Amino acid sequence: MFTIRQIAESLGAEAQGDLDLQIAGAAEPQDAEAGQIAMAMAPKYADGLQAGNAQAAVLWEGADWQSYGLKAAIFAPRPRMTMAGVTAMLDRGQGFPSGIHPSAVVDPSAELGEGVSVGPLTVVAAGAKIGARSVIGPHCYIGADAVIGADAQLREMVSIGARAAIGDRFRAQPGARVGGDGFSYVTPEVSGAENVRKTLGDQGEAKAQSWARIHSLGAVTIGDDVELGSNCTIDNGTIRDTVIGNGSKLDNLVHVGHNTRVGNDCLLCGQTGISGSVDIGNNVVLGGQAGVVDNIFIGDGVIAGGGTKILSNVPAGRVIMGYPGVKMETHTEMYKAQRRLPRLMRDIELLKKAVFK
Amino acid sequence: MFTIRQIAESLGAEAQGDLDLQIAGAAEPQDAEAGQIAMAMAPKYADGLQAGNAQAAVLWEGADWQSYGLKAAIFAPRPRMTMAGVTAMLDRGQGFPSGIHPSAVVDPSAELGEGVSVGPLTVVAAGAKIGARSVIGPHCYIGADAVIGADAQLREMVSIGARAAIGDRFRAQPGARVGGDGFSYVTPEVSGAENVRKTLGDQGEAKAQSWARIHSLGAVTIGDDVELGSNCTIDNGTIRDTVIGNGSKLDNLVHVGHNTRVGNDCLLCGQTGISGSVDIGNNVVLGGQAGVVDNIFIGDGVIAGGGTKILSNVPAGRVIMGYPGVKMETHTEMYKAQRRLPRLMRDIELLKKAVFK
């Protein structure tokens, strides 16, 4: 429970009206009831406010708050940033119990920091270290000699492989997997796939063979302030560790292959897949279902649209789109031309008739 | 164990021959043995029937059942609908034990309806409610204050987040995740990605920044008769709930982002990904690996082919395909033209020679 004053102060935002009004939750403008703050940070929400019974709201700058029958209002200069602040305050969390649940299986050699919680039926293996105040949810597995920093928040059924090293304020959604083995195989003799890569299309005379496994001796290193989405997967490196930099966020079902390095403050959106041995810079944003082939680099600040398949190196700062991914303006130009193609073909037929007949 | 008569009556189908023949399972035509019914609902299965030892079969309409040495036959006017009926009768299930397993961790404040089963090592958190006759498989997690209706069937390792509200006859395959937090971040100042969206390609002068987290205060609301595939993920909403309508089915590894509303009776096929704040109508079918960008709508009855990336609103009833998704006939026309492109280029060279030289 917070007062309007407390919320506004925490946001560094201006507030008007009854600053002592108590707020326990947030709601859409039309649904807000007493005790809830309506999130109405753009003029398009005015109708919803009018229709509902909101008593308090976060409003767009310059809104005439009293005309909506509100008792109090907070003004948001940058709406989504305000959303971050308000939702962080009002988050009720998952209600995981505190302390070490009696059904958890914690190896005596594991080291748990002050105030760590371990959920029901969670396993913490030998030699694992968990930093102060971290909350390990129900049904998690923390592998042997894995290290997790302070203030982590792991939801249910997260698994962390042996020897993973994870920074502070780590968050992982249900079913996130850190430290599966890398997908790495080789045939005794040169394979068709190897020939195809060299020749860009020709299998040559390679014969059918079985695959030998390259084991993963490395683990996964994750920086501070990283978040992993539900059921996403990060594989162990082969010799060195796979690396996720500080502040990077991975959405649901994202895949990061062995040896890949993701820089700081990257966003990898839903179902994006990064192959092995990719080098990704800082502040890179890859849209949903993007894909990246192995052994390339992606420079700082690259932004890729949803569904982009990145098949070659991308210099820093570039905005790309398509399959294969090309500069956004090239993509737009190509696509416009493609849409005109059927008409173009008719033009050419007319030209051919006129010129050759 | 059912008789041919019982199966035919349940299907509302015609049967001939020994209607008291006992059936315990189904088999492919060539593999069927005594006690099994051969599923041979099209003439292409005639050879398999001839080659095997089937004594009973579900046959296409008008088949000469006695010529295949059968003792009994059922005739299927709509083969796949018959398949639904027969497989529902003969499903042996997973053999999960009944009752509350002694190793389950059920909070005393949870309310379990009559005849509910809770599998080994499953956790039911405080305030959760589970409807009558529901079967919660092994290793599941039912979050705080979550509600699941009657007659649910949860396979192993399903997780349901706090405050999810789920209707009757819910089915979830192994590892399905309901209620991970949404993937929603914002930078303190305008980011390159925001500029790109506005300008369709230009990052502008945005500087590198870290991401602030927008928390999910909403949960997930799921209607009646919904099924979720293995390892699929549905995220919590930001302020209101993410919604899945009655009768909708989500395949394996499907992702539904925060705030998105999926209507009734939709099919989202394998690995389809829906971003946040999408509004999907009723009876929509999205083929495998389809993708949908955020903040658009998809009208009732839209059908998208496999791999379609939907980047803008789609009116009701449209059939679409491609990346970006366009009307099926436009896609076909564009694709045909593309295939002819290399020849077209040669034509243009000839024209240029003839005209300009």
Place this chain on the structure above:
Amino acid sequence: MFTIRQIAESLGAEAQGDLDLQIAGAAEPQDAEAGQIAMAMAPKYADGLQAGNAQAAVLWEGADWQSYGLKAAIFAPRPRMTMAGVTAMLDRGQGFPSGIHPSAVVDPSAELGEGVSVGPLTVVAAGAKIGARSVIGPHCYIGADAVIGADAQLREMVSIGARAAIGDRFRAQPGARVGGDGFSYVTPEVSGAENVRKTLGDQGEAKAQSWARIHSLGAVTIGDDVELGSNCTIDNGTIRDTVIGNGSKLDNLVHVGHNTRVGNDCLLCGQTGISGSVDIGNNVVLGGQAGVVDNIFIGDGVIAGGGTKILSNVPAGRVIMGYPGVKMETHTEMYKAQRRLPRLMRDIELLKKAVFK
């Protein structure tokens, strides 16, 4: 701990220098310390070797090992094959405890072979059989009457459905799912989607309907030497089993639909999705995020580039790419023409001016 001699003998490779040097692990050339072997199998690693303190290395053929200050060297004629051998020897594994953990729930009717380990909080259901020396990790679920061969290695949170039949030396990474139910539904009357498939785009007059479920009576059959990636999913067959052949490897988040047969020694790379009832030959390699529509075949030795969407049958030995997937050389030709399209359009405008004006 191995000597250089032991490693070289195991690889069948030539070694020089102090063959009794002891090796406990591997490292990148610049990071290798005493007791580690530097993996430097190409001349590009020479700088790293010079910069670091490696005492032993696996080198490219013909390298002047003494010039790098090494005490011993092994020479690798086929570098990745050597990598397979060295990493297999030096793999420290996950450190799962041996034996049946007291917290595991093993049904008395389950049969465990000699030397089987079952991790903490793992459930083995009634009638399951696990072959000798297999290691079932923590938090796994082995379903009723499932059979797993000898020498399996299951990581944490793997689930195996009822009646699955799996060969020897099976490996599964965290969260892999075998035996979810297939995604198979039918409407009472002909649906819009069915009409679209027949007409390639027209929904016809089909009305909105709800979906009836086709249950999965089949299970999953998996051969010897198969490996499944983290969170990948293989569905049960409808009447017969879904099949994965000997020696095939599936990467993270790969999906295999009901009834599909994958041949021997295939590689399905990250996030690849195979629909139902697909027939895939032997030695097929599908790049990351490839997709395959239902009810087609893919011949032996087919190789598909990353992101390829396979919408029709592919004859044996073909190399394909694109959406839809076409022969690699066709794809390259089409793509080159596409990139030239904007220029082409300007040419046509000039031609039209010259010819028609």
